[in-house]
Amino acid sequence: xxxxxxxxxxxxxxxxxxxxxxxxxxxxxxxxxxxxxxxxxxxxxxxxxxxxxxxxxxxxxxxxxxxxxxxxxxxxxxxxxxxxxxxxxxxxxxxxxxxxxxxxxxxxx
Amino acid sequence: xxxxxxxxxxxxxxxxxxxxxxxxxxxxxxxxxxxxxxxxxxxxxxxxxxxxxxxxxxxxxxxxxxxxxxxxxxxxxxxxxxxxxxxxxxxxxxxxxxxxxxxxxxxxxxx
Numbered sequence: 001x002x003x004x005x006x007x008x009x010x011x012x013x014x015x016x017x018x019x020x021x022x023x024x025x026x027x028x029x030x031x032x033x034x035x036x037x038x039x040x041x042x043x044x045x046x047x048x049x050x051x052x053x054x055x056x057x058x059x060x061x062x063x064x065x066x067x068x069x070x071x072x073x074x075x076x077x078x079x080x081x082x083x084x085x086x087x088x089x090x091x092x093x094x095x096x097x098x099x100x101x102x103x104x105x106x107x108x109x
Numbered sequence: 110x111x112x113x114x115x116x117x118x119x120x121x122x123x124x125x126x127x128x129x130x131x132x133x134x135x136x137x138x139x140x141x142x143x144x145x146x147x148x149x150x151x152x153x154x155x156x157x158x159x160x161x162x163x164x165x166x167x168x169x170x171x172x173x174x175x176x177x178x179x180x181x182x183x184x185x186x187x188x189x190x191x192x193x194x195x196x197x198x199x200x201x202x203x204x205x206x207x208x209x210x211x212x213x214x215x216x217x218x219x220x
Contacts, residue, residue, distance in 0.1 A: 004151075006151075043112075043113075043211050043212060043213050043214070044152070044199065044211040045210075045211065046208050046209070046210075049208075086151050086152070088151075091154070092165060093157070093164070093165065095140050095142045095157045095159070095164070095165070095201075095203055095209060096142065096154050096157055096165045096167075097142075097144075097152070097154060097209070098154065099144075099151030099152045099153070100151050101149070101150050101151050102150075102151050
């Protein structure tokens with residue numbers, strides 16, 4: 001069965017520290033994966049997708065098929081990065097996403 | 110464009126009642142998807158509609174139904190509400206098989 005696992009409910013770091021939000025997936029075939037972010041009192045929005053290989057707001061994510069992972073990384077966390085982060089996997093189309101449970105990132109001054 | 114809009118913002122119902130949630134997609138978007146987000150969990154896919162036809166259904170009981178109108182807006186209906194239906198219901202729209210844009214959600218509380 002297709003599944004997305006985010007093992008950490010909360011990740012707490014200090015400003016300037018490196019950040020790694022973990023995402024593991026279960027999928028047969030070549031997956032495309034997404035990271036969505038939800039800032040306080042805002043709607044869920046796309047942060048990045050692996051196929052575009054972009055760096056958004058300093059975040060990057062690399063698909064590791066051997067480890068079935070798509071971890072989100074940023075070398076130097078900022079306070080404005082504090083938010084809920086969700087990893088997602090399309091299931092039969094981009095409009096049908098399987099989401100992980102999410103990780104709350106808290107960046108302290 | 111205001112983005113995806115949903116109404117109402119909040120809703121309180123009692124067990125056994127039914128509820129209708131509404132979604133207006135971004136102008137030009139023909140696909141609408143519905144998700145349920147229970148507190149502490151990620152969104153869970155319920156339905157997808159494209160050009161007024163159901164294109165996908167998640168693992169939800171038949172009490173859940175939806176439809177899409179000619180103007181591409183959509184309704185999600187839930188009958189015989191249970192306490193466990195309390196959640197944030199999200200609507201997302203896209204032009205096709207592309208990035209989904211989410212609405213602010215409707216918070217449903219079932220007492």
